[in-house]
Amino acid sequence: MKKLTLLLPLFWGGLFFSQSKSDSIEFKNISDEILTNGQAYNNLHQLAKDIGHRLSGSEAYEKATKWAYKKLKEAGADKVWYQEVMVPVWERGKESLQIKSGTNSWKSLNMLSIGNTEGTNGKDLEGEIIYVKSLEDLDKMKDSEVKDKIVFFNYPFNQTFISTGQAYGDAGKYRFVAASFVAKKGGKAMIIRSLSSAFDDVPHTGTQRYDERYPKIPAVCIGVKSADELEKTLESEKVFAKLNSNCGMKGERLTHSVIGEITGKKDQSVIAVGGHLDSWDVGEGATDDGAGVVQAIEVLRTFKKLNIPNNHTIRVICFANEENGAKGAKKYAEEAKRKNEKHLFALESDSGGFAPRGFGLVMSDGKRNEVKSWSNLFLPYGIYDFDKNYAGTDVQPLQELGSATGELSPDSARYFDIHHTTEDIFEKVNRRELLSGASAETQLLYMIDKYW
Structure with a gap:
């Protein structure tokens, strides 16, 4: 018995080392794939330049929903669908x-x-x-x-x-x-x-x-x-x-959020990642929040490309109407509740496509400490901050359903220079920074899918 007691720390330590090593290899695979072959930057160019700004209720937003549906299919989603949302219409x-x-x-x-x-x-x-x-x-x-x-x-x-x-x-x-x-x-x-x-x-x-x-x-x-x-x-x-x-309000209009997913191999619990597809009616909506949308699609593409055997359903949500009503977020949470869907975690990227620094997290202390225990895996990729307690507007309603939530936290220095302006254009986004954010999101979701 004494020998077994002495051997247990060695066993668990060896197991942890083995897991850490395999996860480190997968982190590198994810980063290599996205930085080399990632489609997020090209997709953002299409969204920003071919469609441009896209306030909810506008014809441009309707074009964006069709674009998002196509991109989720191309990324390899097992299933893609539109979710109906009634949104306020405001015209300038x-x-x-x-x-x-x-x-x-x-x-x-x-x-x-x-x-x-x-x-x-x-x-x-x-x-x-x-x-x-x-x-x-x-x-x-x-x-x-x-x-x-x-x-x-x-x-x-x-x-x-x-x-x-x-x-x-x-x-x-x-x-x-x-x-x-x-x-x-x-x-x-x-x-x-x-x-x-x-x-x-x-x-x-x-x-x-x-x-x-x-x-x-x-x-x-x-x-x-x-x-x-x-x-x-x-x-x-x-x-x-x-x-x-x-300017003024012009009633409401029926539109859609766009959703795609990879079905879970073990169960149907959902790990969600997304951004909002709408933008203000100036600029091109590249940083706010085209970047978040294409990063989320990149997460799904990478899971499929690397054949990562996801235990849970990985779901991408391109939310409608974050900017002037958050109706898409509310509708999504209502539907999740009606269907009795279990969401383990929901992550949003809505702070720009700048270099990632960490994640805002809204979850129990136990879960946060578990995520922080993975910090050595993230550190080589410039991700070090797991202490902020916030999550994106579109995933906040899921907190009422018991889901842990979060938001990618990029470097914030330049975001509010261009936020909601004519300067929010594709040229303000750096390819490597954008793809690094997508890589960090994929790495986090990989760990949550594996260990939660």
Whole structure:
């Protein structure tokens, strides 16, 4: 008995070494295959250049669903299908913003209406601009000070935050909900500084939510340089604005998320990976989130190409309507619940196709520690961070069904420079960085499929 006790650590240590060695070999096989033969970059070029931006409800989005169906078939999915989703339809239309001060002529500013907002019905809306430093300062103001004014917020990204996502979360309330706070005080429109880490003059769009208790006033974003110049001008003189926009909600439309899978060899439990197929109606939607979509398809292609014997079903989801409603995510979770499907893990890539650094994880401490125990396998590929506690918007509804969730965490330095702008184009994506992210996702799903 004593001899057996002494031998057990050697046995388990040898078994662990054997497993670790075989997993290390498979990690290398995955990386070699994707970096050499990966199709994600070519697929992204097609999606970005042949289809372009694709807001839910648009004809371009419908083209994208057919493209995704074809790509999942080409990748080797055993089964591909469309999942019906009712999505809100928002249209931008023509828009312009001009300002003037003193005896100066009207000056046009580069601007974008914030998504899901109402415009001016094609009529000029004119008014005096007032600068308000923060929502807290707005709350302290008298209604009479705000009534019939155009409120301007110039709240910057906090450059001391190492993660630009943290800065986005901090400044995000000015785009997400501030318009209704302005309307509550009687303001007629809102202008904000774009949610950007850059110091250029490119405006950023994105979604916002109205509080139904107050009027739906127009809300627009301007670039960082214009915002700083406007604040400086307002320090010494009055400034007036003339806003004209045709944006607004146009009801709902039936569309689809696109789903493909490789059937599990042992059971039908699902390991999901995905990105959102829709994008904002500017740029090409290459980084947000064409990158995530093609990376997910690459995961499936690699499992098939390398004949990895997946125990569980590997499912790719190209979600509809993440940008201005997340209806695709909600519908997917509803259907999973109705079918009583068990999801072991759901991973999303929606932070750009930049060099991968780790994974945000939302799961039990035990599961997180298990994933962290694999860190030595990931380290040679530049993946080291498993401590963040977040997951993508599209996989969050699956948490209510008991699924562990996560999100690929790339280097965040450049993401919010181009996020929701005309600059979100294919040329901003680096092939090797994009494929490295797909490799990291495949490696993680390989381990979860094998050991969970």
